[in-house]
Amino acid sequence: MHPSYQPARRGRHRKAPQRQWLPVGIGMAAAAVVSSLLTAFVIITTLASKFSAKDSVYAVGARAYEVKPQRPRQQVFTERAAALPVAAFASDGSGFVDSQARCRDTQTARAIGRTEGSLVVICLDRTGRLEYHGERLSDRAALATSADATPGRRFVARNYQVSYAVSPTELLVTSGSSVLKREPMVEYREILSTPVVVAPR
Known part of the structure; x- marks a missing residue:
């Protein structure tokens, strides 16, 4: 005998979970x-x-x-000096200090002058003889030679064929009729009264 046919029971089947995918x-x-x-x-x-x-x-x-940091600019303020400016070339009764344009110990200054390029002093010794002492500022070259007083408050010194004329207005250097140099005076001081020096006997 064959077993009776029984139809299969239909039950609920669980569905597999679906995977969720991010986009x-x-x-x-x-x-x-x-x-x-x-x-x-x-x-x-x-x-x-x-x-x-x-x-x-x-x-x-x-x-x-x-890129280096920029330093602040320093402001420089110029103050006016209350006192008079110090002279660049100091002078005394013998001429210019620390200069070749200076009288000897036995001499006194008769005239002191300065130009842009030269220092000059006319010296008087005990015998009444005049002497020229000059210094060129560019190279410190010095000259000492005899001098004579001429009319018009001028002093003339001679060295070979060259003459040096010192006046309140200028220093004039000539050779014959040729003018070698003409320098206007920046400072000029003439000492009219000189102490009487008795020559030793």
Whole structure:
């Protein structure tokens, strides 16, 4: 005998859980945002460390340009001197101090003059003889020679063929009829009264 046919019972079958997938575009966008944030953080940190240095260095391509901090300009204020300016060439009763244009110990100054390029002094000794003492400022060359008083408050000294004429207005250097040098006086002092020096007997 064959068993009776029994139809299969239909029961409820559980469906397998469906996997949930995030859209591919959203995942890639999130990764790009994270990468951008990390890159920005690294760049900001690097720039901050560079700017904290004393001298900043900016890298442009393959070259580096150093930018040094500018120092504030110092303002110079000129104050007016209350006292008179000190003379560049000090002089006394014997001529110019620390100069070849100066009388000897046995002489007194008769006239003292200064030009832009020369110092001159006419000295008087105990015998009444005049002497010229001059110094050229450019090379400190000195000349001492006898001199004579001439009309018009002039003193003339001669050295070979060259004459040196000293007056309140100028120092005139000539050779014959040729003018070698003409220098206007910047300072001139004439000592009219001189102490009487008795020559030793």
